[in-house]
Amino acid sequence: MGPIAHVTEFRHDVERRTRGTRRETWLCVFCGFCVDRRGEDRSWVKVASSDRDLESHATLHFVCGKLASGKTTLAKRIADECDAVLFSEDVWLSKLFPGEIVDFRDYLSRSARFRSAIAPHVQSLLRHGVSVVFDFGGNVPQERAWVRSLCDPEKVRLVLHYLRASDEVCKRRLRRRNDERPDGSQPTTDEEFDAITKYFVPPDAAEGFVVKEYDADLLHRASD
Secondary structure: OOOEEEOOOOOOOEEEEEOOOOOEEEEEOOOOOEEEEEOOOOEEEEEOOOOOOOOOOEEEEEEEOOOOOOHHHHHHHHHHHHOOEEEOHHHHHHHHOOOOOOOHHHHHHHHHHHHHHHHHHHHHHHHOOOOEEEEEEOOOHHHHHHHHHOOOOOOEEEEEEEEEOOHHHHHHHHHHHHHHOOOOOOOOOHHHHHHHHOOOOOOOHHHOOEEEEEEHHHHHHHHO
16 A cells, blocks of 8 residues: 555544553544643643654645545644644635636636745744645645645655545535535536546655545545
């Protein structure tokens, strides 16, 4: 299976590792940190993992998946679990360019401006040891290369979270999203979904990313 780790449910947010009788260590399935639980006050402390010293290493997490596969939901969960700063592109674009995005070409133009603006800020956060989560940036090789360019490989850990999802699952979620209209979302038809999805390129092992892979249908059934 190589570098690909399958994570299909949120039922276990952390995997328990017991060492001794008075201390418990847990491994976060999202960022690989061990955390030390002491007493009953649920005070959690990040410590270095056994296989790599991560105390001084920030992590840049980014998400790959078709439209409406659940990227933002997953990114929020990762940010919460890893105590990271979340950048949700749809929310930022809706605030920065209200009413300006009416088609895919508009999105590409505004997205490029947004990413150019946040890049130095993200790099500064990472240099100072603050982990970051993108709910975007993983859907085509060019985007993934841009995300990689933000990282110093000696100081920043890069993790790609890949949501596998059928078109049927995504369209079902898309219709629900159109009804609920969460912050930053735009109404999208099935035809627009098909037009956008044709550009989607799943990650390839040759790109060399550390990939955590999820079954979107199982993930959302577990969390609903």
